[in-house]
Amino acid sequence: MGACVLLRLGTSSLQVEVLEETRAQVVRTDGGQACTVERWRLPPGVREGDVLVDGRLDPERTEALRREVALKRAALAVPLPPGLEL
Numbered sequence: 435m436g437a438c439v440l441l442r443l444g445t446s447s448l449q450v451e452v453l454e455e456t457r458a459q460v461v462r463t464d465g466g467q468a469c470t471v472e473r474w475r476l477p478p479g480v481r482e483g484d485v486l487v488d489g490r491l492d493p494e495r496t497e498a499l500r501r502e503v504a505l506k507r508a509a510l511a512v513p514l515p516p517g518l519e520l
Contacts, residue, residue, distance in 0.1 A: 447487045447495060450480055460486070463499075 451468065452459040458476055461468045463485065477491050485495040514520070 447485055447492070449499065450476065450482055450484045450486065453480070453482050463495075 447463045448460040449463055450458055451461050453473065456473055457470050458473050458480075459468055459470050460476075477486065477489070480486070480491060483496065483500065485492045485499055487495065
């Protein structure tokens with residue numbers, strides 16, 4: 435069952451990946467499957483990176499995901515040697 439169908443049924447959590455004028459790409463958080471949906475199907479005020487559960491914005495999961503991404507990025511960061519500037 436695709437993320438588009440799940441968005442209509444409200445049975446899974448989704449992350450908003452890309453917002454365009456009339457469409458959005460959403461990704462299932464439990465499996466990574468992505469699909470495109472009409473933007474009007476999303477709650478008003480939704481932003482890229484937001485997590486939706488049962489068709490509604492979930493601020494707690496959104497913040498937890500942002501923290502997780504920040505920690506992974508920090509772990510992958512390569513320190514610059516002294517004197518080297520980018």
